[in-house]
Amino acid sequence: MTSIRQNLTYKARTESFSETDINGCVYGDDLLRLALRTGKEFKIANPHLNSESPLIKGRFHNFRCHSGLAVHATDTVSLHDLATGSILQPRLSVAVILEGTVDLELGSKHVTLGNDDGPAGHLWMLTRKEHFRRTSRKGARLRKVIVTLPPSWLTAEMDGGKAEESGLQSFFSQHLALRSWTPSEHILKLAEQVIALQSGSRLMRCMAAESKAIEIVMAALDEISAVPTTASEPAIANDHLPPQTRARAERIRAYLLRSLDRQFGLDDLASELGLSVASMQRAFKAAYGCPISEFLREHRLLRARDALQQEGVSVSEAAYRAGYNNPANFATAFRKRFSIPPSSIRG
Known part of the structure; x- marks a missing residue:
C-alpha cells in the first residue's frame, strides 16, 4: 500500500536551462519537481495526498532560461481544494491572468490575482526572502503566465538612473510592492502563445518563451512607469475596499490615464477592460469617489x-x-x- 505523507517536500535543484511540459494530469511529485523552480522549498500542506494522487489537470509549462528569467504558464483545473507554500527568493514577478482567480499570501499580505470579469495583470516585488502560500478551489480553472526575474535583471536599469526618473526604482526597492496593470490585446495574445508553445526543439521553445516573456515584462513596466502621479490625481477614497475591487479600480484608472487622447464611450471602455459597465463604474466610484466621466x-x-x-x-x-x-x-x-x-x- 502506498503510504500517505502529511507534507510533500522537495528541495530545488539549480539548473541553467530547463523546460518541463505536462499536458494531462499533474501529480504530487510533479508539482514538487516543477513548481519548485520559484522557491527553495515547496510544500503541499493540504490536502494530505500521496505522491501518485492527481492534483490538477491540464497544461502545465515551466521554462527556466540561461539568463535567470523563469516563465510559468498554465491552463489547468484544480482537482482538489489545494494549499501550497514555499519560501521565495528576491524577485520581480509579472503575471498575466487570462482566466480565473488565485489567492496568495505573500508574507503578511493577502493578494487576489485576476478578476471574474476578464483578463488582468499584476506585478509584485520581493527584495528579500519571503514566505508564500497559495490556495485554490476544486474545479477552478486558471489560465495564466507568470514571469519571474532575479534582482540582477533590475540592477542595470537602476544603476543607469532611468529607473529613478521613471519611478521604477521606488517600486524595485520596496519589499512587497504590488501593482495592477492592464494587458493590451497584443500582450494577451503573447500570453496565449506562451501557454500553447509545443512545436520546435526544447531550445527553440525556451527562446520563444523568453522573448515573449520579456515583451510582457516591458509592457508591464512601461505602464506603471508611464502613469502620472500628480497632486490633483484622486487617492483611493475607501481604505476598506476588498483587494479585488481595489485592483480593478487601479486597472481602470491606469487605462484612463493612458487613454486621455482617445474618445470612447463607457461601453467601449468596459469591453476593452473585459468588464461590465456596471461593475466598472461601481468599482471606480467606490475607490475614487467620482464617476469615470468626471x-x-x-x-x-x-x-x-x-x-x-x-x-x-x-x-x-x-x-x-x-x-x-x-x-x-x-x-x-x-x-x-x-x-x-x-x-x-x-x-
Whole structure:
C-alpha cells in the first residue's frame, strides 16, 4: 500500500536551462519537481495526498532560461481544494491572468490575482526572502503566465538612473510592492502563445518563451512607469475596499490615464477592460469617489491647461486635446473649473 505523507517536500535543484511540459494530469511529485523552480522549498500542506494522487489537470509549462528569467504558464483545473507554500527568493514577478482567480499570501499580505470579469495583470516585488502560500478551489480553472526575474535583471536599469526618473526604482526597492496593470490585446495574445508553445526543439521553445516573456515584462513596466502621479490625481477614497475591487479600480484608472487622447464611450471602455459597465463604474466610484466621466473631464482639462501655459497652443487646439469639438463649450468648462478663460493663460 502506498503510504500517505502529511507534507510533500522537495528541495530545488539549480539548473541553467530547463523546460518541463505536462499536458494531462499533474501529480504530487510533479508539482514538487516543477513548481519548485520559484522557491527553495515547496510544500503541499493540504490536502494530505500521496505522491501518485492527481492534483490538477491540464497544461502545465515551466521554462527556466540561461539568463535567470523563469516563465510559468498554465491552463489547468484544480482537482482538489489545494494549499501550497514555499519560501521565495528576491524577485520581480509579472503575471498575466487570462482566466480565473488565485489567492496568495505573500508574507503578511493577502493578494487576489485576476478578476471574474476578464483578463488582468499584476506585478509584485520581493527584495528579500519571503514566505508564500497559495490556495485554490476544486474545479477552478486558471489560465495564466507568470514571469519571474532575479534582482540582477533590475540592477542595470537602476544603476543607469532611468529607473529613478521613471519611478521604477521606488517600486524595485520596496519589499512587497504590488501593482495592477492592464494587458493590451497584443500582450494577451503573447500570453496565449506562451501557454500553447509545443512545436520546435526544447531550445527553440525556451527562446520563444523568453522573448515573449520579456515583451510582457516591458509592457508591464512601461505602464506603471508611464502613469502620472500628480497632486490633483484622486487617492483611493475607501481604505476598506476588498483587494479585488481595489485592483480593478487601479486597472481602470491606469487605462484612463493612458487613454486621455482617445474618445470612447463607457461601453467601449468596459469591453476593452473585459468588464461590465456596471461593475466598472461601481468599482471606480467606490475607490475614487467620482464617476469615470468626471475623472476624464478633470484630467483632460488639466492637460489642456498645461498645453496652454507651457506650449502656448491655441484655444481651439487645447479644446481638441481636451476632447471638445466646440471651443466655446471648452471655454465654458474651462472657466467653470479654473475660474478664468483659457485665452488668459496662454504662454
